[in-house]
Amino acid sequence: MRILLPIAGISVHIWTVIGIGGVIGLLSGLLGIGGGFLMTPILMMVGVPPTVAAASGTNAIVATSSSGVAAHFRLHNVDMRMGAILLLGGLAGDGIGVHFVSILQRLGNADFVITLTYVVMLGLVGSFIVHDSWRKMRKGLVGRPSRDTRHRRSLLSRLPLQMDFPHSGVRHSFFTPFTLCFMVGILTAIMGVAGGFIVVPMMVYLLRMPAHVAVGTSLFQALFTCAGATVMQAGSNHIVDLVLALLVAVGSTIGAQVGAQLSRHLRGEQLMILLGFLALGVMVKMVFGLVLQPSVPISQIAALDVVKPLQHMAVGLVFFFGR
Amino acid sequence: MGAFYNGARVRIEGTAPADSSVLVIIEGTERDEFFNRKGRMGLIWLTVDRIHVKHAPSIFLRFTSAPLGSMVDERDIQKYDLDEAAIHDRVRVLSHCKCSLTARQQQNGAHDVVPDASYAALLCADFLKLKEGEGIYFEQSGAVKVVPSASGTAYALVFDWPKKIPPGRYRVAAYACRGQQVIAQSAATLELAEVGFPAYMAELASTHPWIYGIAAVLAAILAGFLTDLFTSRLQRRRKSKAPSEAGNPEGEPRVIPGIASQRKVVHHS
Structure with missing residues (x-):
């Protein structure tokens, strides 16, 4: 059965779109990634114009992440205080990153730096996660902090504004997660993706949060980012297709539930190893994109800038959840 | 185009002077579009430019009763804009546009740079190739059927x-x-319009965009939470059914091993 998408103005198969949503939702609920890196290109393959695909995909991620957040919330896997600080840091970094991109563009080699940074980051993060998780799974080193970690903790514990994060079972200075996410935010602005691949490993390896809580908290952060971005895209550019978003959402919310339940049956290392392989897969795809000659050298631009209003929203959230 | 629109078959017919061949061109309204352009740098392909294409028709479909070259000469092709070269002449291609701006700011085109003629021609050729690949600029030779009639063709x-x-x-x-x-x-003008629910949604998105955006977010959150509610209830029901169906058909209270041993300890003390 086909349905007309009112904003995209094209007719699509209902089950195809729901199926796309299901796959993306499964990955989202399981690994805590928003799924934006998959959503836009797949919707474009169905024939949706790039700008509408990007904006409606963001709206669908709101549904996926709210379903995932609700499921993880029941499993006590969402650290809202940490999520709010991460959101603030990420968006602040994003704001700086946008200026950094324009400086790079003026220098004339922006895309080379951006693409190379992303490929190297994904390669390093993916390889590290796979190697570390595999080592832990083989030797049974679950949750045992290393000597380095204990030393690093003592340094970090001297920073001001120390806070407890009871859900994650950790204590950090406000500046630790803020600074880390600020740096991820800069990378996000440079690379043009939400950064779930980087945020989840960062929470696990640098903030020492349990993998399941990192996944839930990452989804919490994605929910607010995407909700703000959807309102901005609809208000400024009129390119959010609600019918498309809700069809994807039907599949993705169910997928996110299945993913969240599936994550209960997997150990933290197993979740991280899956994330690592996914990051490496995306890296390989990007390398192919760099090396192979495109059939047509031009492609329509999908993303439009909506960062600034989101930063104001994040300040409000930190105030609300950070008390 | 209703909610369950599944494409349409279009029929265009008329009468032409006797012994003539016919070509039909369907063109969309002009619009602005933005593109990334990749170029080779050493061994790799990178985005080297951002392009703003102005005055491009949204579609360009050409149907002929015979190959175009056999129907009409080059002078008339140019005079009546009958081939894609007409798009070359009409379209204005600008490079180095700022993609971090909003759509409205981009359309002003204040930051764009006019490329030299050879680069503009190259960009325009890429643009046409992309549109042909998307299936919205195409030509079908022999698609128009002509038959002699009393009043001509x-x-x-x-x-x-x-x-x-x-x-x-x-x-x-x-x-x-x-x-x-x-x-x-x-x-003549062919109007393709949405009707019913899609028309209502499209109008709402353009006339009340902020309300539409907030409604879209709320609908998505509601969809997410409802799915969660439904699946959590489903799981609870399964869990409550599972023990009685499996090994406790009479519905007796189930003894959980850990709790039973604790009770024993309390009883003895």
């Missing part, structure tokens, strides 16, 4: 309207050709 064109083409007003122009020249022409 009757022509008819029947084709499936591409599902990728969005609603809008499209100009349909028919040209009658004889002796390598255009001898008559006529034009």
Whole structure:
């Protein structure tokens, strides 16, 4: 059965779109990634114009992440205080990153730096996660902090504004997660993706949060980012297709539930190893994109800038959840 | 185009002067589009430019009763804009546009740079290749059927309207050709419009965009939470059914091993 998408103005198969949503939702609920890196290109393959695909995909991620957040919330896997600080840091970094991109563009080699940074980051993060998780799974080193970690903790514990994060079972200075996410935010602005691949490993390896809580908290952060971005895209550019978003959402919310339940049956290392392989897969795809000659050298631009209003929203959230 | 629109078959017919061949061109309204352009740097392909294409028709479909070159000469092709070279002449390509701006700011085009003629021609050729690949700029030779009739030549064109083409007003122009020249022409407007629910949604998105955006977010959150509620209830029901069906058919209270041993300890003390 086909349905007309009112904003995209094209007719699509209902089950195809729901199926796309299901796959993306499964990955989202399981690994805590928003799924934006998959959503836009797949919707474009169905024939949706790039700008509408990007904006409606963001709206669908709101549904996926709210379903995932609700499921993880029941499993006590969402650290809202940490999520709010991460959101603030990420968006602040994003704001700086946008200026950094324009400086790079003026220098004339922006895309080379951006693409190379992303490929190297994904390669390093993916390889590290796979190697570390595999080592832990083989030797049974679950949750045992290393000597380095204990030393690093003592340094970090001297920073001001120390806070407890009871859900994650950790204590950090406000500046630790803020600074880390600020740096991820800069990378996000440079690379043009939400950064779930980087945020989840960062929470696990640098903030020492349990993998399941990192996944839930990452989804919490994605929910607010995407909700703000959807309102901005609809208000400024009129390119959010609600019918498309809700069809994807039907599949993705169910997928996110299945993913969240599936994550209960997997150990933290197993979740991280899956994330690592996914990051490496995306890296390989990007390398192919760099090396192979495109059939047509031009492609329509999908993303439009909506960062600034989101930063104001994040300040409000930190105030609300950070008390 | 209703909610369950599944494409449409379009029929265009008319009468042309005797012994003429016919070509029909369907063109969309002009619009601005933005693109990334990749170029080779050493061994790799990177985005080297951002392009702003102005005055590009949203679609360009050409149907002919015979190959274009055999119907009309080069002078008339140029005079009546009958081939894609006409798009080359009309389209304005600008490079180095700022993609971090909003759509409205981008359309002002204040930051764009006018490229030199050879680069502009290259960009325009890439643009046409992309549109042909998307199936919204194409040519079908022999699609227009012509038969002699009492009043001249009757022509008819029947084709499936591409599902990728969005609603809008499209100009349909028919040209009658004889002796390598255009001898008559006529034009009409074809309007493709959404009706019912899709029309209501499209209007809401353009007239009240902020309300529409907030409603879209709330609908998505509601969808997410409802799915969660439904699946959590389903799981609870399964869990409550599972023990009684498996090993406790009479519905007796189930003894959980850990709790039973604790009770024993309390009892003895």
